[in-house]
Amino acid sequence: MFENLKWKLVERPILPIGNTYLDAFVFLVFFGLLFFAGIALKNKRGIGLRPFVQAVTFVFFIFIVHRCFCALRGTIFSFQDIGKNDLNVFNGLFILVPLIAFTLLFGRIFCAWLCPLGFMQEVFFRVPFIKRIILDPAPRIKRLRLLLLVAIFFAAVFLLLEFRPKTFFFVQNIASFWGLATIILAGLFVLNPGADLKLKKLRYFLLFIWLFIIFLGIFVTDPWCALYGNEIDYSSLVGLFAVLATAAIVPMAWCRYLCPLGSSLSLMAKFFQIKIKVKKDSVISKIEARQICYVQALEEKALDKSSCLFCKRCVEAGASEIEEL
Amino acid sequence: MACCVKKLTNVLVFCLIFLATNAYCDDWTGFQHDSTHSGSSTVSFADEFITHLWTFSPTGRTWNYKSGSSVWSSSACIVDVKGKSIIYAGFYNNNFYAVDAKDGSLIWRFIAGNRFNHAPVFAEINSRPMVFAACSDRTIYALDALSGEKIWGYETLPWSYMLSEAIVSSPIIIRLDNLSLLACAVWNSSQMPFNSFQKGQLYVLNAASGEKLYSVVLSATPLNSPCLGNINGEPAIFISSNDGSVFALNAKDGKVIWQVILDSGLFSSPSILSDKQNSRIFIGSRFGNLYCLDAVTGKTIWTKKTGHAIDSTPAIGNIDGNAYVYIGSYDRNIYCFDAATGEKVWNYKTGDYVVSSCALARISGRAVVFAHSLDNKLYCLDGLNGSVVWNFDLGKLIWAYNTRGDTIWSSPAVGMAGDKPILVFPCYDSKLYAFSAAIGGSN
Numbered sequence: 057m058f059e060n061l062k063w064k065l066v067e068r069p070i071l072p073i074g075n076t077y078l079d080a081f082v083f084l085v086f087f088g089l090l091f092f093a094g095i096a097l098k099n100k101r102g103i104g105l106r107p108f109v110q111a112v113t114f115v116f117f118i119f120i121v122h123r124c125f126c127a128l129r130g131t132i133f134s135f136q137d138i139g140k141n142d143l144n145v146f147n148g149l150f151i152l153v154p155l156i157a158f159t160l161l162f163g164r165i166f167c168a169w170l171c172p173l174g175f176m177q178e179v180f181f182r183v184p185f186i187k188r189i190i191l192d193p194a195p196r197i198k199r200l201r202l203l204l205l206v207a208i209f210f211a212a213v214f215l216l217l218e219f220r221p222k223t224f225f226f227v228q229n230i231a232s233f234w235g236l237a238t239i240i241l242a243g244l245f246v247l248n249p250g251a252d253l254k255l256k257k258l259r260y261f262l263l264f265i266w267l268f269i270i271f272l273g274i275f276v277t278d279p280w281c282a283l284y285g286n287e288i289d290y291s292s293l294v295g296l297f298a299v300l301a302t303a304a305i306v307p308m309a310w311c312r313y314l315c316p317l318g319s320s321l322s323l324m325a326k327f328f329q330i331k332i333k334v335k336k337d338s339v340i341s342k343i344e345a346r347q348i349c350y351v352q353a354l355e356e357k358a359l360d361k362s363s364c365l366f367c368k369r370c371v372e373a374g375a376s377e378i379e380e381l
Numbered sequence: 382m383a384c385c386v387k388k389l390t391n392v393l394v395f396c397l398i399f400l401a402t403n404a405y406c407d408d409w410t411g412f413q414h415d416s417t418h419s420g421s422s423t424v425s426f427a428d429e430f431i432t433h434l435w436t437f438s439p440t441g442r443t444w445n446y447k448s449g450s451s452v453w454s455s456s457a458c459i460v461d462v463k464g465k466s467i468i469y470a471g472f473y474n475n476n477f478y479a480v481d482a483k484d485g486s487l488i489w490r491f492i493a494g495n496r497f498n499h500a501p502v503f504a505e506i507n508s509r510p511m512v513f514a515a516c517s518d519r520t521i522y523a524l525d526a527l528s529g530e531k532i533w534g535y536e537t538l539p540w541s542y543m544l545s546e547a548i549v550s551s552p553i554i555i556r557l558d559n560l561s562l563l564a565c566a567v568w569n570s571s572q573m574p575f576n577s578f579q580k581g582q583l584y585v586l587n588a589a590s591g592e593k594l595y596s597v598v599l600s601a602t603p604l605n606s607p608c609l610g611n612i613n614g615e616p617a618i619f620i621s622s623n624d625g626s627v628f629a630l631n632a633k634d635g636k637v638i639w640q641v642i643l644d645s646g647l648f649s650s651p652s653i654l655s656d657k658q659n660s661r662i663f664i665g666s667r668f669g670n671l672y673c674l675d676a677v678t679g680k681t682i683w684t685k686k687t688g689h690a691i692d693s694t695p696a697i698g699n700i701d702g703n704a705y706v707y708i709g710s711y712d713r714n715i716y717c718f719d720a721a722t723g724e725k726v727w728n729y730k731t732g733d734y735v736v737s738s739c740a741l742a743r744i745s746g747r748a749v750v751f752a753h754s755l756d757n758k759l760y761c762l763d764g765l766n767g768s769v770v771w772n773f774d775l776g777k778l779i780w781a782y783n784t785r786g787d788t789i790w791s792s793p794a795v796g797m798a799g800d801k802p803i804l805v806f807p808c809y810d811s812k813l814y815a816f817s818a819a820i821g822g823s824n
Contacts, residue, residue: 063686067644067668069625074601077625077645122644122668139572140545142579143602143624221713222732222756223778275785286645286668288688288712 063285064122076143082123083150086170089113090158093169097162103368106168110175117284118172124286125151127317129278132270156324163325167311167318168365173280173296174311177303181350186304191347201246201305208305209239212298219290230269231277231291234314235298237262241313242306252352255313256363263319278317279310307350312363322362332366332376334359348373408460409796411502412551413694413738416609418652420696420707422795424802425743426818429770431761434803435485437813439472454807455514455789456500456551456738459796462510462526466798468815469512469526470807471497477514477522478813479529482798482805485815489529494518498789499551499606506561506589513588515549515565521584523563523591533591537584543573548603550650554588555609555632557616561588562632564618566604581622583607585635597635600624602646606694610653610660610676612638619662619676621647627664629679639679644668648692648786654704654720661720663706665691671708671716673723683723688712689734692786696739700748700764707750707764709735711785715752715760717767727767732756734785737792742802744770744818751793751804759793759806773816775808 069079093109096102117123126148134148158165167174180186189197216232241255270276279295281287299310311318334354345354353363354370370376413420457470459482466482473496479488495517503512503526510526519540523532538544552565563586570579581600586593600622607620609632616632623646629638645668652663653676660676667690673682689711696707697720704720711734717726731754740751741764748764757778761771791807804816 067670067684069642069644072642075624075626075640075642076602077642139577140570140579141602221734273784273787288669 063119065120067122070121073146074143078143078147078150079121079123082121083154085116085121086125086151087154089170090154090165093165094158094162096169097165097366097368103372106367109169110178113170114172114175122284122286124281124284126281126287127151127155128267128320129270129276132267155321159321159324160327163361163364163366164318164321165366166321167315168367171280171311171318172283173299173315174308174365176283176300177308177310178350180300180304181307190305190307198246202243204305205239205243205246205302208298208301209236209243211301212236212239212294215294215297216291219294221290228277228289229291229294230266230274231279231281231289231295232298233291234262234266235279235295238302238310238314239298242302242309245306245309252312253360256360259313259315259319260323262314263316266316311365312351325362325364332359332361332364332368332371334370334376335374345375348375407797408503409458409740409794410460410504411458411553412456412500412606412650413652413696413792414740414794416502416553416555417655417697418606418608418650418694419654419698419741420652420694420739420792421698421741423743424795424797425746426802426804427745428818429744429761431744431771431773431804431816431818433773434798434815434817436815437468437478437480437485437487438811439476439478439490439813440474440811454791454811454813455497456791457794457805457807457813458501458503458512459794459798459803459805460503460510460526461797462503465527466796467526468796468805468813469501469503469514470813471499471501471514471516473811475516477501477516477524477529479512479526480813482796482803482815483801485813491522491524491529491531493520493522495546499549500791502552502554502563504554504561504588511588513552513554513563513565515552515567517546517549519544519547519549519567519569521549521552521563521565521567521586521591523588535584535586535591535593537567537582538569541571541573543571543577545570545572550604550606553607553609553618555585555616555618557632562586562594563588564607564609564632566599566607566620568603583618583620583630583635585618585632595635597630597637599628599637600626605647606650608651608653610655610662612660612677617676619651619653621649621651621664623647625666627651627662627674627679629676641674641679641681643672644670645690650694652695652697652706654697654706656704663695663697663708663720665693665695665708665710667691669710669712671695671706671718671723673706673720685716685718685723685725687714687716692736693792694738696741696750698741698748698750698764705764707739707741707752709737709739709752709754711736713754713756715739715750715754715762715767717750717764726765729760729762729767729769731758731760737790740793740795740804742795742804751795753790753793753806755790775806775814776810779810 070081096105130148137144282292353360468480471477477491493516501514548568550566555562568581581604602623649665662674687710693709714728733755737753759773793806
């Protein structure tokens with residue numbers, strides 16, 4: 057049925073670098089979008105452009121070109137190839153260098169403005185019906201959310217067991233285990249929303265494990281690998297299912313608690329140049345803060361800078377202001 | 382009556398001569414059977430009760446696996462040398478072995494400076510049976526097929542401290558104007574400060590003497606095994622590189638006729654299907670596409686997307702007048718596509734990645750595909766509908782994990798051990814397994 061479905065519009069490099077499959081056009085677009093997002097962030101009316109940038113990025117990288125942003129595994133593997141295979145090194149670093157540079161300048165701008173997986177998760181929060189369920193503090197809705205998470209968990213376990221490879225069981229399924237972990241952490245958050253900050257701190261520990269596994273030489277896949285269509289691994293698909301389904305219950309749970317790339321960018325974001333600060337005269341309640349901020353970086357009187365995605369929704373809502381450039 | 386007996390005898394003699402000739406013609410002489418990488422043999426097993434015949438274990442022990450290492454032995458070739466069926470395969474222990482195909486006993490071995498990761502090629506040069514193999518010690522060796530004596534060795538680059546291990550390809554033999562050429566790709570890299578280089582180079586040597594005729598630098602990344610076809614009647618070499626390019630070169634002088642850049646890295650070698658109308662090249666990519674390219678222009682005729690990356694080399698079989706392409710994918714499937722249209726004929730899902738290339742043969746006249754999957758099984762599938770005819774459990778891998786793409790997995794080969802068809806698979810447990818049908822077969 058889907059055999060003749062063409063997922064990617066362009067399957068060859070548009071501007072081949074040195075007669076290779078590497079496409080300068082992809083990198084230029086990536087760089088351009090980051091730059092555009094940075095400019096839009098500076099502008100007071102820039103917030104309105106965010107969905108546009110997100111949509112363009114999503115369509116361009118998911119349906120038009122076939123390149124994948126392998127920012128962690130690809131980079132670490134490419135470091136191992138320095139002096140041996142320059143093409144791999146170039147491939148690995150070409151994405152990472154602008155990503156680090158823009159993160160240092162604008163914070164986790166990639167997460168809020170460009171990341172296709174973040175965009176897909178955010179879409180759920182924009183559906184009024186889902187948003188109402190997500191934000192409704194009533195105990196029976198809480199029970200329903202828990203029940204749904206349990207159902208998603210078992211569905212993901214079923215898919216994992218159904219599609220698991222016969223050999224290398226653990227190492228080939230890391231993406232699915234991370235997907236399962238997302239569901240568990242989201243469940244803990246539903247049980248006790250006050251534990252959000254503690255759960256968020258877990259991501260650095262999980263990032264350490266993730267990097268350690270890559271350093272061991274294991275070909276780690278990520279739920280977002282499947283999105284790009286370049287690495288449609290069964291574990292990535294199961295992970296992607298878990299991440300997206302969980303996002304309908306707990307907004308952007310993957311970005312908050314587990315995303316390895318997001319976690320590493322959040323470490324760099326501590327040094328970023330633009331700062332968002334909660335207004336001193338701001339009088340927003342906890343509920344309002346939750347409604348404004350997808351990732352719950354905004355508290356009543358504070359902003360969790362490492363979690364802030366720089367979507368500027370809080371600035372638009374008048375709760376925060378950009379402090380300095 | 383006497384006349385009938387004489388006629389019958391003549392027929393029998395003709396049949397025997399035909400079988401003998403055919404047996405020689407259908408030797409599995411190199412990587413994927415021949416210089417076109419068809420992977421297709423006309424050897425026919427008598428029945429589907431294929432059983433383990435013998436195991437050749439070079440050392441009786443296995444060294445530790447390390448990431449980036451090859452599988453324990455390269456793909457084998459099975460040939461009839463002066464009436465003796467011999468299997469040639471290089472191993473991880475820097476040794477190249479000639480093994481008696483009938484019983485798996487060692488005939489001779491040759492020790493080189495590094496591992497043999499790729500299949501050797503056999504050819505008779507000036508009536509002398511020779512076997513050629515490229516080694517990771519940057520050298521291409523020509524050995525006497527009967528004695529193992531080194532005839533010549535061509536070192537592609539002199540040794541230095543800063544050189545990495547060479548990545549070589551399986552060589553092919555090109556017959557050109559009464560001259561036998563050996564084409565082989567070698568990737569050398571030096572980490573010399575300020576003067577480092579990475580060169581994927583195609584070497585064409587005189588097969589008789591080892592003299593270099595020409596070499597062409599095609600890429601900064603490793604090259605895959607070349608294959609031989611023709612463009613407008615002229616012999617042409619087709620080769621792919623890890624950076625995503627497919628090249629067509631004039632076999633006479635090495636001039637690039639065309640180059641196309643495909644979607645992603647290429648770790649699959651091209652295969653050629655030549656018929657009366659045109660020649661087509663088949664190759665799989667890391668993006669999961671199987672490409673059918675026009676050999677004359679390099680233009681894409683059709684593409685088919687599988688669920689994951691393709692590293693295996695397509696095998697091409699002709700069944701009842703129709704050509705089919707068989708390929709394994711990281712999506713765990715073994716696929717059969719119609720070579721003319723690209724329509725999927727069937728797919729069979731195994732338990733894990735299918736990285737090695739398929740070998741085609743027959744069982745009781747029925748076309749079958751032999752393929753290895755990383756679910757540790759060797760499969761035999763029906764060539765027309767993909768149903769499982771036979772499978773063999775090779776046992777667990779002897780290491781906990783291998784980084785995807787780091788290991789070169791060997792592929793099965795089919796040939797004759799005297800009058801008995803055999804299937805040979807150099808396995809990841811450092812052993813060479815041979816299988817045969819219980820009641821023989823034909824060629």
